[in-house]
Amino acid sequence: MPEDEQKRSYEELEREVARYRAAYEVMRALGGTLDLDELLDLIITRITEVMEADRSSLFLIDWESEELWSKVAQGVRFMEIRFPMDLGLAGAVATSGEILNIPDAYNDQRFNQDFDRQTGYRTKSVLCVPMTNKEGERIGVIQVLNKKSDDAFDDEDEELLSALAGQAAVAVENSRLYEDQKKSFISFVETLSTAMDARDPITAGHSSRVTLYSLAIGEVLGYSEKQLEVLNAAALLHDIGKIGVPEVILFKDGQLNDEEYKIIQTHALHSLNILEKIHFVRGQKDIPMMSATHHERLDGSGYPLGLIGDDIPEAGRVIAVSDIFDAITSRRHYRDRMEFIKVLRILDEESRKNQIQPEFVSAFKNLSLDRIVKILEEDNTELVPGEDMELFAAVTLGEFQQLIENEEGDLSADERDLVERFKCAYDRCHDGSRTDGN
Amino acid sequence: MPEDEQKRSYEELEREVARYRAAYEVMRALGGTLDLDELLDLIITRITEVMEADRSSLFLIDWESEELWSKVAQGVRFMEIRFPMDLGLAGAVATSGEILNIPDAYNDQRFNQDFDRQTGYRTKSVLCVPMTNKEGERIGVIQVLNKKSDDAFDDEDEELLSALAGQAAVAVENSRLYEDQKKSFISFVETLSTAMDARDPITAGHSSRVTLYSLAIGEVLGYSEKQLEVLNAAALLHDIGKIGVPEVILFKDGQLNDEEYKIIQTHALHSLNILEKIHFVRGQKDIPMMSATHHERLDGSGYPLGLIGDDIPEAGRVIAVSDIFDAITSRRHYRDRMEFIKVLRILDEESRKNQIQPEFVSAFKNLSLDRIVKILEEDNTELVPGEDMELFAAVTLGEFQQLIENEEGDLSADERDLVERFKCAYDRCHDGSRTDGN
Numbered sequence: 001m002p003e004d005e006q007k008r009s010y011e012e013l014e015r016e017v018a019r020y021r022a023a024y025e026v027m028r029a030l031g032g033t034l035d036l037d038e039l040l041d042l043i044i045t046r047i048t049e050v051m052e053a054d055r056s057s058l059f060l061i062d063w064e065s066e067e068l069w070s071k072v073a074q075g076v077r078f079m080e081i082r083f084p085m086d087l088g089l090a091g092a093v094a095t096s097g098e099i100l101n102i103p104d105a106y107n108d109q110r111f112n113q114d115f116d117r118q119t120g121y122r123t124k125s126v127l128c129v130p131m132t133n134k135e136g137e138r139i140g141v142i143q144v145l146n147k148k149s150d151d152a153f154d155d156e157d158e159e160l161l162s163a164l165a166g167q168a169a170v171a172v173e174n175s176r177l178y179e180d181q182k183k184s185f186i187s188f189v190e191t192l193s194t195a196m197d198a199r200d201p202i203t204a205g206h207s208s209r210v211t212l213y214s215l216a217i218g219e220v221l222g223y224s225e226k227q228l229e230v231l232n233a234a235a236l237l238h239d240i241g242k243i244g245v246p247e248v249i250l251f252k253d254g255q256l257n258d259e260e261y262k263i264i265q266t267h268a269l270h271s272l273n274i275l276e277k278i279h280f281v282r283g284q285k286d287i288p289m290m291s292a293t294h295h296e297r298l299d300g301s302g303y304p305l306g307l308i309g310d311d312i313p314e315a316g317r318v319i320a321v322s323d324i325f326d327a328i329t330s331r332r333h334y335r336d337r338m339e340f341i342k343v344l345r346i347l348d349e350e351s352r353k354n355q356i357q358p359e360f361v362s363a364f365k366n367l368s369l370d371r372i373v374k375i376l377e378e379d380n381t382e383l384v385p386g387e388d389m390e391l392f393a394a395v396t397l398g399e400f401q402q403l404i405e406n407e408e409g410d411l412s413a414d415e416r417d418l419v420e421r422f423k424c425a426y427d428r429c430h431d432g433s434r435t436d437g438n
Numbered sequence: 439m440p441e442d443e444q445k446r447s448y449e450e451l452e453r454e455v456a457r458y459r460a461a462y463e464v465m466r467a468l469g470g471t472l473d474l475d476e477l478l479d480l481i482i483t484r485i486t487e488v489m490e491a492d493r494s495s496l497f498l499i500d501w502e503s504e505e506l507w508s509k510v511a512q513g514v515r516f517m518e519i520r521f522p523m524d525l526g527l528a529g530a531v532a533t534s535g536e537i538l539n540i541p542d543a544y545n546d547q548r549f550n551q552d553f554d555r556q557t558g559y560r561t562k563s564v565l566c567v568p569m570t571n572k573e574g575e576r577i578g579v580i581q582v583l584n585k586k587s588d589d590a591f592d593d594e595d596e597e598l599l600s601a602l603a604g605q606a607a608v609a610v611e612n613s614r615l616y617e618d619q620k621k622s623f624i625s626f627v628e629t630l631s632t633a634m635d636a637r638d639p640i641t642a643g644h645s646s647r648v649t650l651y652s653l654a655i656g657e658v659l660g661y662s663e664k665q666l667e668v669l670n671a672a673a674l675l676h677d678i679g680k681i682g683v684p685e686v687i688l689f690k691d692g693q694l695n696d697e698e699y700k701i702i703q704t705h706a707l708h709s710l711n712i713l714e715k716i717h718f719v720r721g722q723k724d725i726p727m728m729s730a731t732h733h734e735r736l737d738g739s740g741y742p743l744g745l746i747g748d749d750i751p752e753a754g755r756v757i758a759v760s761d762i763f764d765a766i767t768s769r770r771h772y773r774d775r776m777e778f779i780k781v782l783r784i785l786d787e788e789s790r791k792n793q794i795q796p797e798f799v800s801a802f803k804n805l806s807l808d809r810i811v812k813i814l815e816e817d818n819t820e821l822v823p824g825e826d827m828e829l830f831a832a833v834t835l836g837e838f839q840q841l842i843e844n845e846e847g848d849l850s851a852d853e854r855d856l857v858e859r860f861k862c863a864y865d866r867c868h869d870g871s872r873t874d875g876n
Contacts, residue, residue: 278626
């Protein structure tokens with residue numbers, strides 16, 4: 001039956017082309033990103049299509065905690081889910097490294113019906129394969145559910161999904177290496193800026209707080225993830241140039257004379273000079289200018305370059321607002337920290353005098369009080385009672401300012417209570433968490 | 439002729455399977471590494487195979503300098519070659535973005551015969567396609583030479599090579615993003631350690647020199663590229679903990695009292711504490727301990743932990759040798775720098791007393807004099823005449839030590855001349871390039 005054999009192998013060939021085409025397309029897509037969240041999402045989407053399944057999931061193995069974990073898109077963010085690595089069919093594959101091809105999950109004792117119960121989904125056929133990296137280590141499992149055309153997944157499906165899982169493993173490993181490297185960079189930036197601030201109890205935590213305020217403003221302004229990343233690094237590094245200012249002047253107790261003040265001001269130019277020597281990655285090349293312009297003022301009265309208006313990078317203008325806010329809510333060698341009402345008035349005044357950008361001050365005032373308190377508390381989250389924080393969550397800085405400007409006027413009992421509680425929290429944050437208490 | 443049509447499409451199908459299989463295999467290989475050198479090598483090798491060509495090359499476009507560049511394996515290292523981006527067939531494709539398929543290169547005016555002339559190769563058929571990234575930017579070209587089976591490359595070859603070039607572009611971009619991130623990290627480390635050392639003219643350049651000595655020792659010890667990378671970061675960071683020592687003590691002129699000396703010594707523990715907060719990537723997790731143990735001694739008499747022998751990480755033991763060498767060849771606040779003969783004797787003595795590792799001192803003494811002078815000169819390469827450097831290249835530190843230990847004895851005129859020239863270079867490096875002159 002040569003005729004028949006020829007025909008059969010022709011169909012085989014067709015299927016092989018289809019499989020290769022599918023695998024090729026998936027691989028092409030996987031190469032397209034090094035962002036882990038994006039990648040995991042892409043793998044799931046493409047594999048569901050190619051495997052003609054109804055759903056897929058990918059779980060990575062955390063060998064240390066012996067858990068499987070996954071990221072699930074939740075609007076624009078990703079949420080992490082975790083469970084013990086011996087749970088369910090995915091757990092069985094993660095533990096044994098063997099492929100499981102189950103026509104009806106409910107006939108298999110290992111199947112964990114909890115997910116179906118929680119989501120109202122009805123799982124039937126399941127194909128679950130291990131993801132193995134180049135070194136032969138099992139790094140995760142991919143699971144496809146409910147084959148669309150047939151009753152169950154067949155041998156060819158097993159083969160195809162295994163090949164795809166191998167590719168997914170390679171892509172995930174590359175992405176992890178890349179993200180690991182990114183994390184290493186930013187953790188070094190963070191650690192160094194913290195260590196530098198910590199030389200003087202008065203400035204301890206300054207860069208970190210300025211960064212958190214700046215990121216909060218960025219969020220109100222609708223910055224993208226990437227923009228926030230750049231702003232984060234720029235803000236953490238804004239005072240790096242203080243390494244070029246002698247400690248005897250930088251940490252001097254009491255008022256500075258003119259000459260000393262000029263030397264302190266050189267830190268902004270030092271920041272620029274130091275940061276310009278660093279190789280920043282694509283998309284982050286403006287960090288030196290962003291960092292170094294946090295003392296520039298819109299009217300050109302600032303330093304180190306005396307830039308005017310839009311010539312100051314936007315991030316520099318954002319950091320300027322945060323930097324002023326942190327400076328006046330903190331004690332300095334030559335003055336005590338300010339009353340909160342005065343702090344807000346100073347921001348308004350600077351904005352009115354065309355020193356700092358009104359829009360960014362407005363964005364800052366759009367933040368809720370609890371956000372500010374969380375930053376002021378630093379790691380010391382016990383300082384302010386939870387019930388107070390709940391109250392603070394409902395009030396923005398701007399609204400609060402209206403209240404306290406009105407304090408002499410007709411406030412309700414609740415409003416008076418809020419004002420008292422916030423004043424108390426503000427004081428406690430300074431006396432408790434920071435070593436600059438008097 | 440349905441029979442015929444069936445047969446034709448069957449063969450087409452076979453070719454399609456073959457093409458997909460080839461593309462799939464190349465893509466699989468490309469996913470396997472983020473190291474750019476390795477990747478470029480891999481692309482060339484795989485594409486030559488798949489395209490049944492005799493040779494291939496890949497050129498990346500440097501849009502800034504308007505050049506094409508490539509890396510060519512040269513033993514275990516890679517050498518960069520560059521030429522103007524309008525040169526030859528590769529240049530034509532880089533400039534126009536169009537595919538060139540030439541049956542006989544010598545009939546095409548754009549073909550640059552120089553390479554053939556230099557290498558004795560005889561190019562005939564050439565297929566050259568652009569590499570375009572996801573954003574549609576041209577990033578390079580791939581060129582395959584001398585189709586093996588046929589006279590020239592055909593339409594299907596064009597199609598396949600274009601697909602492969604697209605994949606290669608994606609892989610190269612990923613690899614570049616990764617390498618860019620790595621470069622950013624190490625440049626930050628370098629810049630920060632340099633800025634910290636520069637606070638005091640006496641220590642300016644110290645971390646950088648210690649790093650260069652350590653890498654030189656690592657090379658003598660046969661360290662791999664990866665090991666050298668880790669050693670590089672660890673050495674650059676060894677004194678990072680000095681940020682935790684007040685400048686008034688750190689830069690004090692004259693002898694330190696016991697208490698001050700103890701405070702200075704805390705820098706090693708500070709290095710450990712700071713570095714442990716940093717997220718280091720896989721393979722670099724030991725950097726904190728490597729950096730922080732540069733004052734540990736084999737007999738347990740060192741600090742901060744009093745570790746003994748092999749409990750001190752090897753990199754820490756290497757950095758210890760470099761750190762001692764740099765300290766005694768430099769001026770300090772409390773003493774002048776030492777005569778070179780005394781420097782070498784101190785290394786021997788410390789090694790004899792079981793303080794530092796004899797093997798690493800030996801490795802260090804295996805370095806040629808010019809290597810040491812280059813490090814001492816720093817950026818000031820004019821300090822020592824080229825003819826002297828040539829002499830120095832032929833003599834190791836160890837051989838030189840024998841000479842000077844023998845100085846009173848029977849040296850030849852040439853040997854006496856060498857000793858004089860080196861002493862002179864050693865002095866000039868200190869008086870000229872460094873601001874610590876006396």
